[in-house]
Amino acid sequence: MRPQPRRQFLYLCAGGATTLLFACTPDPGADIDEGGSTDTGETGDGDGDGDGDPGACSDPFAGGVLLGVMTSFEGEGQTSVGDPQGQGLDGRLALDLGTLEANTLITANQDFFVRTALPDQLDLGQAWNLRISGLVDAELDLSLEALAALPQTSRVVLLECSGNGNNRAFGLISAAEWSGVLVSEILDMVSIQAQATAVLIQGFDQHSQPSASSTPGCSWVFRFAELAAAGAMLATHMNGEPLPPDHGQPLRLIIPGWYGCCNAKWVDSIRLVDDTEPATAQMLEFATRTHQTQAHALAADYAPGIMQQAAMPVRVEQWEVDGQLIYKIVGIMWGGTEVTHALAIRFDGGAAVPVQVCPAHATNDTWTLWSYAWSPPAVGTYEITMAIDDPEIPTVRLDSGYYARRITIEMV
Known part of the structure; x- marks a missing residue:
């Protein structure tokens, strides 16, 4: 050997x-024919x-x-990989991606990445109330018990922090099975006024310690069609268990396919708005990271914060x-919105294979x-893209x- x-x-x-x-x-x-198929002597069409x-x-x-x-790559930070760091807005936990196998595609709750930890001003011992307000004929308050009585749904969804980077070995990404109530089910419970065009979903985000790098304000504005197309839900459970505190207990938004910054935790407010609604502090902070052309002043000018294929x-x-x-x-x-087989790899910027x-x-x-x-043709350091x-x-x-x-x- x-x-x-x-x-x-x-x-x-x-x-x-x-x-x-x-x-x-x-x-x-193996021999490759002109059509790109593989001659391995095995059965099947070979086209993947x-x-x-x-x-x-x-x-x-x-x-x-x-x-x-x-499992470690050159020039990357290992800070918080598998080890919780900081508190509140600066709370971080990165998943060790190098350990992923086919049977670990669902991330255990204790390993799921954390971008913002539980706000220390939040009292989880108090009864939770979800208020629906704004451009509705009558405001509505919903308890957790009322939400539990609505039709429930479950879905495996991956979340990635829009700031996921090599400083934490790209570990701010994880997948879990989320269970809860579709946002559309909740909106059906109120009479929405004709001028309403969007929904502002907000979570509790009050911390006693300020952050040097993050702005408080856990909220995003979505158009009705965006919520419906994504199958957005307010989740109460994660992998069959009640939401852990750092993952939004007791209620968090899950909007499949969108960056994590759009998935508000500790949700306590849904407000119906029109096209004059200003962009939230979070939308302004993460505009570039969610592929916006700029930090628009109005929420109506924002494109969906969808994770592109990666x-x-x-x-x-x-x-x-x-x-x-x-x-x-x-x-x-x-990421992405279309199933694709067009994946390719490059070494040191060479041809895509x-x-x-x-x-x-x-x-x-x-x-x-x-x-x-x-x-590899020789020893040395290679860049893989x-x-x-x-x-x-x-x-x-x-x-x-x-x-x-x-x-x-x-x-x-």
Whole structure:
């Protein structure tokens, strides 16, 4: 067996051939025909669209030995990865993405990322009241018991902080199953005036300690069609349990597909507004991060804060297969509004090479895991970037190199 590199390998395995095939690449030693399919001798159509034999994904690592795993990348901060830091507006917890496997795509409540921790001015011992006001014929107050009596829904949804960055190893992202009441069910309980065009949803956000980097004000304005299209809910449960305090207990907004800053926690107010409503402090703070053209003065001028399609590697595994050293890049793909198979990978800004997603990318609600078999040409540090090879799919942040990661290879 080859000697092991010293740097960055966080654990070693005695052996085994277990491999992640939630998504995979063609066998690098297989013959590729002009249509791009893979000749592996297996059954199935080989196009990665999921309509062939689901067991037909080629596995370049079959029979190999896993030698080691790199989960840290060059130049990235590890602050708060797996370890809670700070309080209130400065409370942070980053998920360790390098540990993700096919059976950990739902993040445990205690591991789910935190961008803002429980406000210390909030008394969770008091009875909770949700007030619906503004451009309605009569205001309405709803208790948690009244909400529980409404039709309930559940959905697996991924959230990403719009400021998720390499200072915390991109760990401000997680997925969970949320349960609660559709916002549309709540709005049906009031008579909305004709001039109302949008809904301001606000959460409690009062902290005794000021923040040097964040502005208080947990609120966002949504148009009716945006809430309906996303299937927005007010969640009371997370992964089958009551919401933890740091995740919005007792009530938080979940608007699938939108950045985390739009998903208000500790929701206590819904107000119906018209097109003259000013942008909230949170909308102004996160305008650039949610792909707005500027920090607009009016909420009506804001585009939906939808996460665009993105992808990145989360670890690099070192394998020995048939006496040869091969690296397995494991990553995630998330965001966007369309299912796509057009994932590609680049090394040091070179040509984009397709990554066959297999089984197929089936939902944009949560993430998809993929892997890529890589034989580096030489030792050294490589920059890995991902791309979506489809001009119809917005990928502004991805194309800017925001999710680029650098890894040092010491043995080939």
